[in-house]
Amino acid sequence: MISLGEGESHGYELGEYLRRNRLPVDLATVYRKLQSMERRGLIASRWESSASGPARRIYSLTPDGFEKLWNDLEGLRDIQVRLGLMLDAAEESLAGRSRNRTSSRT
Amino acid sequence: MAESPSSPKSEHLAALYWRSEILQVMYWLRGEGFGDLVDAGLIERFLGVDAAIGITYLDKLVDEGFLVRDLDFFQLSPFGLERGAMEFAESFADLTKPTHGECSADCWCHASVDEAEACLAARLHHDHSDHPHRH
Numbered sequence: 001m002i003s004l005g006e007g008e009s010h011g012y013e014l015g016e017y018l019r020r021n022r023l024p025v026d027l028a029t030v031y032r033k034l035q036s037m038e039r040r041g042l043i044a045s046r047w048e049s050s051a052s053g054p055a056r057r058i059y060s061l062t063p064d065g066f067e068k069l070w071n072d073l074e075g076l077r078d079i080q081v082r083l084g085l086m087l088d089a090a091e092e093s094l095a096g097r098s099r100n101r102t103s104s105r106t
Numbered sequence: 107m108a109e110s111p112s113s114p115k116s117e118h119l120a121a122l123y124w125r126s127e128i129l130q131v132m133y134w135l136r137g138e139g140f141g142d143l144v145d146a147g148l149i150e151r152f153l154g155v156d157a158a159i160g161i162t163y164l165d166k167l168v169d170e171g172f173l174v175r176d177l178d179f180f181q182l183s184p185f186g187l188e189r190g191a192m193e194f195a196e197s198f199a200d201l202t203k204p205t206h207g208e209c210s211a212d213c214w215c216h217a218s219v220d221e222a223e224a225c226l227a228a229r230l231h232h233d234h235s236d237h238p239h240r241h
Contacts, residue, residue: 057137
């Protein structure tokens with residue numbers, strides 16, 4: 001959905017987008033997710049004819065899809081912030097324990 | 107794994123449903139540049155229908171002339187390809203139909219590209235209200 005938020009796309013390109021972002025999925029999964037999202041009204045598709053080859057199915061976000069993406073992004077940002085705080089606290093705690101261990105040896 | 111929970115349960119509707127689903131996958135793969143050869147395993151991965159069940163629908167599509175079987179593989183027949191082109195034409199129709207704000211919903215210019223072009227030509231020369239095409 002993030003990729004489709006940037007503009008319309010087709011199945012193989014969406015698979016490549018996921019691979020580039022280190023989320024490799026097979027094409028069958030991409031197809032099934034697209035079908036599912038289309039049935040839920042989050043994306044719409046059309047067939048794009050080509051002079052050089054067969055028609056290709058092009059997907060884009062619907063208004064409902066944009067809304068869901070926006071809400072999901074807010075949720076993910078919130079998780080990112082909370083994880084960041086947890087990691088900062090863990091690092092601080094580990095650094096403190098490491099300093100204490102070093103000073104007790106000397 | 108059996109058929110998908112969302113698929114119809116009656117035999118006749120199920121056959122129509124899976125015919126549409128299988129052909130859609132085949133046109134989709136073809137459009138993505140992966141050719142049009144499929145087997146029951148691929149249909150299982152893409153559609154979630156058990157391969158043993160999927161193969162019966164693939165064979166049915168062979169009987170109906172949509173596919174050609176070569177050992178374990180199935181390919182779109184010329185008829186299957188033609189049928190796909192018709193489906194694409196239907197899905198293009200909404201995009202190719204003009205949306206003239208001035209026309210009534212039953213205006214003929216919404217019905218075909220030829221009529222739309224004639225309408226546009228007429229509008230360039232006349233006020234839309236008296237263009238010569240049929241209403």
